[in-house]
Amino acid sequence: MSTPYTRQIERLVNGIPTQDGAGVSLTRVLTHDLQRRLDPFLMLDAFHSDEPSDYLAGFPDHPHRGFETVTYMLAGRMRHRDNAGNEGLLEPGGMQWMTAGRGLVHSELPEQENGLMSGFQLWVNLAGKDKMTDPGYQDIPSAGIPETEPQPGVKVRVLAGTAFGVAGAISRETTEPLYLDLKLESGVTLDLPIPATHNAFLYVYEGKLAVGAAGSETRAAEAGRMAVLSNAVGSAGVTVRAEQGSRFLLIAGKPLNEPIAQWGPFVMNTREQVEAAIDDFRAGRF
Template structure:
């Protein structure tokens, strides 16, 4: 059993996602934007896509470059085909996760493989420390049945993508940023507690229903992100469901506290490093 929290964190700020499009016109909701990168270090971006109209997503994300961070794609529904310049290829299915460390760089594509039906999921960008930004890239597809799923005594289903919950190790463990990535399904009237180091930055994103956060039971509505406050002595997160079930992501990590220099798909520590990334891409060195 996990010890109960003594001082759960409260919500510092609510954020509504910004509708946008990316790739070849894929419609999505950008939740974590560039102006929040310092506050939510080491996380750089979070996109949510949810549509049953193939025109919103079918063109996908054709070949494009990355350098200096990790992309985490989590599919709730639909399938996405990945190919990259390192020779990797995989088909990400419902409930699966693709964890790609772009490091010194690669070019890849992400293309849906269905003509119709629901496409729903998330892409999270996690920064890399400067010491690893020019290391070798890596790629891992994690099918749904390889991601630990636990059920609490209160009936909460917890998908442990990264980090640890209730003593269960997630599918992914990473040094430096030590990310926690949980998908929580709370039945009506239930609650869930998660320990969290006080120096970690964290947030929740509700994708179904309304969650109640902290001892104040502050509502976080569907398609809202709640940024968790950072206060000394506060040891975790308390989330509850009211009269209706709730589904949400809980994401947290250890901040890198390094300079962030970004130009589109390149995230480095200095402007000069970003300019070198652009030059290497155009010279075919990614």
């Protein structure tokens, strides 16, 4: 007997318009109050604008410690530089996966003066045992992200984890993140596998999805909304139906179940560790 796809929408979240960096306009989708519920994920920002004043200032040099940042571009070009000597250009369809570890200072600046800039930045927490690991950086072009079409009307880009038998561009042992970018044609229904151990959410950025298995209560998630998925015991995942042509992210991960102490760009397990991070940064030890 097959395991049912019984996850449902537990909560719908509207993103909060804000600015970050040197004045970049964005929508903060996953906010501080959801960090425990969506452990190991700390933040998700969505940016989408063809107005240069919304993005030209970019993100000048700033520090991080204790987690990973994942930047995924849909449109536009962004240059990364850090104090470890790494440099890379993020282009449409590409992803940058950066492990801040014990400390890194980097910048993310647009390499365009007009046109559309669109994409996402996700923060993934590191386990306490890994927070002081060596910093690392992976720049993955669009061609390096595996794609699959598991059924007619469905296209899936596998950024991290494994889905429909396809291994993604990135894997992590502890948090086991699953990060998918999906495109569904109108009217298509998809059973979407998610490990039962994982917290999970959807973010719809085009179209409208009905979420829930046939014969059960379904709720709709429209473009610009995040759907926190229930943790149904023994569930194989979630069933979604595109009520119109839709594109959305599925993000899931195994919770760390550790204390979270955060001060801006430093995410540790205790206040003392955060204070040590601040001291190290001010003393130039990153």
